[in-house]
């Protein structure tokens with residue numbers, strides 16, 4: 001077992017380390033090293049700025065949400081009704097459960113004070129005194145680790161009442177999840193935070209207006225809040241300049257699967273996909289590139305051809321019909337069995353469907369059954385169309401985005417790899433995929 | 444019901460972390476932290492959490508079935524969880540799970556007769572770049588192979604003789 005503070009993969013000199021620059025320094029997670037590196041000076045700077053100035057700086061940076069949807073952060077911040085007489089809350093999404101994604105945990109492990117400072121700046125900008133960091137239950141070691149950093153911050157007078165005599169009061173609390181992917185969806189997360197089953201809420205009202213305990217709430221991902229520190233420290237324009245005009249800054253990419261150097265790397269938005277895969281990621285392992293999941297398993301899969309000359313920024317990836325998502329890049333070589341991939345992906349979404357709405361609950365179940373039969377060798381060519389149609393019928397008809405998250409990869413797999421699905425039927429039965437996944441859905 | 448002094452302290456702090464009157468928020472964290480000491484979510488624990496959070500028994504009971512980490516039956520002393528989701532699957536996670544199942548002689552959500560090990564096939568654990576991933580209780584193990592897993596299980600078995 002790796003101990004706290006040991007890097008999981010060596011950094012690469014070709015990275016642009018804006019959020020992760022302190023990773024790997026001795027005791028980077030301790031407050032004394034953070035203070036020595038200029039930590040908690042950005043909040044002092046922010047306290048000299050007006051709320052509007054901070055929101056404007058975030059808008060200029062073109063920071064877009066790092067949790068999955070890529071919504072412009074500055075715009076989201078401007079939606080929170082700051083003049084409301086109700087208390088306002090900051091909620092940080094550290095649920096990190098989208099398959100392929102493992103970056104938020106590093107930001108908490110190696111630079112927890114950067115996150116705390118980001119939350120404080122958000123607190124000042126929203127007129128809020130409390131932040132709740134929701135962390136998936138499996139990350140117990142991280143909850144304890146962040147609690148340790150929070151305790152340090154209180155002891156140093158960086159958190160609490162009337163911080164450093166500025167009149168600013170701010171508290172940070174951790175909140176443990178208990179195993180449910182759906183709790184990463186923002187409104188389900190809020191219900192979970194309120195002690196209920198993590199089922200999404202009707203929108204509107206959006207969390208900005210009526211979020212935690214029906215009060216105005218700003219909810220962002222761990223990486224999004226962490227990026228606030230360099231943005232306010234060096235200016236929004238500086239952060240923007242690392243990326244491309246509509247996708248500012250850098251992003252933590254989690255590369256996994258068939259590459260020589262799997263790991264989490266910070267790169268500028270707009271970097272060429274193949275340059276990243278062949279350079280920092282060390283190239284495809286075990287054969288040629290066949291397919292790429294660009295940003296977590298809910299994204300439509302890309303073929304090797306689609307990855308050529310593809311800049312990795314929100315709009316370029318959207319233009320070819322996929323998403324930057326959560327930053328989880330899964331690389332597959334030419335020997336990958338796409339039927340097995342499709343089955344495993346749908347298995348996950350069927351297991352995690354909260355069961356609230358029928359198109360998702362029934363749709364994922366039927367897709368899983370159809371794909372399981374197909375994988376077991378009991379399918380026919382007509383099934384490919386049935387699976388495709390079924391998935392298409394889910395799109396846009398579900399209560400939250402999990403339905404789309406299940407349908408989109410499925411549609412892309414059966415259409416882009418249709419010939420492989422057909423070939424699969426000709427294989428002898430023994431060659432078929434036999435592992436009966438044991439996870440059974442709706443809890 | 445009382446818990447260890449450290450946990451009692453944690454609960455005291457936790458109940459004050461949420462806005463006034465919103466102690467229902469503590470239900471899920473309280474269950475998961477308490478479960479570590481009680482071994483499972485028992486009826487007694489449900490009633491205790493309901494009392495401490497000022498909610499009904501049903502409001503506690505209904506979340507237990509929703510969250511996959513909360514369990515009503517005790518698990519093995521070492522709960523072995525093997526991820527077979529996409530990133531792990533591509534680098535041998537499925538075979539690792541099957542190997543472990545054979546080795547321990549138990550299937551998904553089963554426990555060895557001596558109560559030492561239980562096994563679970565799990566979804567993505569957030570360690571995809573260092574796959575295949577196994578966790579034992581709350582400890583993460585990266586780049587796990589059938590051989591390294593065998594050694595891990597053997598060491599745990601020896602430590603308990």
Ligand SMILES: Cc1cc2nc3c(=O)[nH]c(=O)nc-3n(C[C@H](O)[C@H](O)[C@H](O)COP(=O)(O)O)c2cc1C
Nearest residue numbers: 065066067093095096097184185186220221224401
């Ligand atoms: C099913 C589902 C799961 C999600 N899981 C996560 C998650 O684990 N972490 C996360 O930050 N966002 C997740 N999201 C996105 C959140 O709903 C939300 O858009 C995001 O946390 C907002 O923060 P951002 O604007 O900083 O990205 C998920 C969305 C859906 C529909």
Ligand code: SF4
Nearest residue numbers: 354356357360398400
């Ligand atoms: S789309 Fe799926 S996860 Fe979302 S509310 Fe409907 S059933 Fe629940």
Ligand code: FES
Nearest residue numbers: 526531567568571
């Ligand atoms: S897919 Fe196994 S840890 Fe993410």
